[in-house]
Amino acid sequence: MTMIQSFPYLFDSFDRFVGNPLQQKIHSFPELQHFITANNGIHPCFVTLNSFQNDATVCRTIFNDFDACFNMTCKFCGEVIKESENVICKCGNTTQFIKESEEIKNIKRAEKIKQAQKLAGVYNDYHIPYVPHYTAEKGVHILPLFLPQKFNDSDLITNLFYFFINESKSFxxxxxxxxxxxxxxxxxxxxxxxxxxxxxxxxxxxHADTVVVPDLRRLIRLPSKRTNGLNCIAIPPEDFINMQPEEMFQLARTPRQSVPVKQPTMKMSDFKFKPVDLDQFQTNKTSHDYAIDSTRSSLSEDVKLFLETMFPHGCLRTQLATLEPRDEIRSSAVIHMKKIGIAPIEAIDFLSKLGWRDYEYSKTAPRVWSIFQSKKCERFPHKKMKNAGLCNKKECKFR
Incomplete structure (x- = not known):
């Protein structure tokens, strides 16, 4: 089978978006290389895993993200929360936290690597080429390689993800x-x-993150130097399957952007498989899977009234009432509340009442405050909502 280099193959089609975190569109491979050169080791280097042509998304891989979850403890109240740079504890503490030791973090990283190796073994069994990326922070990305194919939705990608997860028993x-x-x-x-x-x-x-899989606009960390001095690296597939976690930790000290991999021979639609029953998985489905309007019974009357009166944009209002709206939707809501004169504390209080499955005060509060303090935030354009499949054309009353 013909061998190719992993980095060019995954990222040589365009248009794409890069970000760290401000996103911008790029149109060519030299632009991508310039972005990496300008930011390598200074700012994070993220790029959309898929490329975009007109209204279609061009996909050639599935994002298997095996990231460990690190925690930290508030020194004042003992609350255990996820580790993050901008955190506000429920007691109001913003700076005094005890993070987990590197020893504990390495144990968690090793477990994720072990689960990723199980999945890689299944790709070997089905003769599907893949490239592993060690992120030098929380874990590993496993990217199976297929021939490029245009998609308007993520159903096939999602079903393939759960099929391989089920086969590998990585759960x-x-x-x-x-x-x-x-x-x-x-x-x-x-x-x-x-x-x-x-x-x-x-x-x-x-064990892999289920939320990122159906998100066709998802950004992924490129193989590049991290700001902590280590490197997000590509690992040869033939070495990865039996590699010890300690070896990966050492390899991250030396940059390696690309490795030889076998060239794919089929599109995702060419792979014959029997879809698994998704009801047996805790899938953390994305917002469109729970599409409901502001009349759902689980919302209190005051919240429903607030949605109807303060959010005249039909698409935004409908998406806010789902159980897991996209980040762009949440940010748009905060920007809108800022523009109509609602105070940050009131905005945080309102968001806490929407009943989102993944709501966390420690993440929401800093984000709200940063938007209120920024002068450059812009709402999620309606055109992008349509392209992302978040606009119901029959019911939309956007104005």
Whole structure:
């Protein structure tokens, strides 16, 4: 089988978006190389995994993101939250946190690497070429290689992701409490919708991030030098499958952007497989899977009234009422509230009442404050909402 270089193959089609985090469109491979040269080791280097031609998305891989979750503890109240640079604890603390030791982080990284190797083994079994990227921070990306193919939605990509995850058994089995009224996962004794009626259901929880898979506009860290002095590197597939985590930690000290890989011979649609039942997985579905309007019963009357009166843009209002809206939608809502004179504290309070599955105060509050303090934030354009499939043309009352 013909060998090719992994970096050019994955990123040689355009248009694409690059960002760190401000996004801009690029149109050629030299522009991408210039972006890396200008930012390497100074700012993060991110690029969309897929390219875009007219209204279609051109895909040639599936984003398997095996990232460990690191935590830190508030020194004042003992609250354990996810590690992040801009965090506000519920007690108001913004600076005094105890982070996990590197020893604990390495244990978590090693577990993710082990799970990624299991998936890589399945790609070997099906003779699908792939390239692993060690990110030099939280874990590994496994990118199977296919011939380029145009997509208007992510259904096939999502089904392939879960098929290979199921084949590799790269998941944990857990029993979760599910609210009978709204279907949310519940940790306490009362659901956010107010219901106390639950059922217990067994799920498979993949070790790879499920949220990034259907997002065709997702950005990925390029193989490049990180700001911590280490490198996000490509690893030869034949070495990766049996490589010890400690070896990867050492390899990240030397840059390696590309490695030889086998050239793909088929498109994703050419791969014959039987889709797995997604109901057995805890899938963290994206917003369009839960498309509901502001009349859903789990929203309180005051929240529904606020949505109807303060958000005249139909698409934005509808997406805010879903269970996991995209980041662009959330930012657009905050920018809109800023423009109509709502205070930051009131904006944070409103967002906390929308019942999002992944709502975290420690992440939301800093983001809201940064938008209110910025002079350059712009709302998510309606044209982009249409291109992203977030606009219901029959019901849209955007104005």
């Amino acid at each position: 944990d089995k857990v029993d979760l409490k599910i609210c009978k009224s709204c279907g949310r996962t519940v940790e306490g004794t009362t659901c956010i919708c107010g219901s106390t009626l639950f059922k217990t259901q067994s799920f498979k929880v993949p």
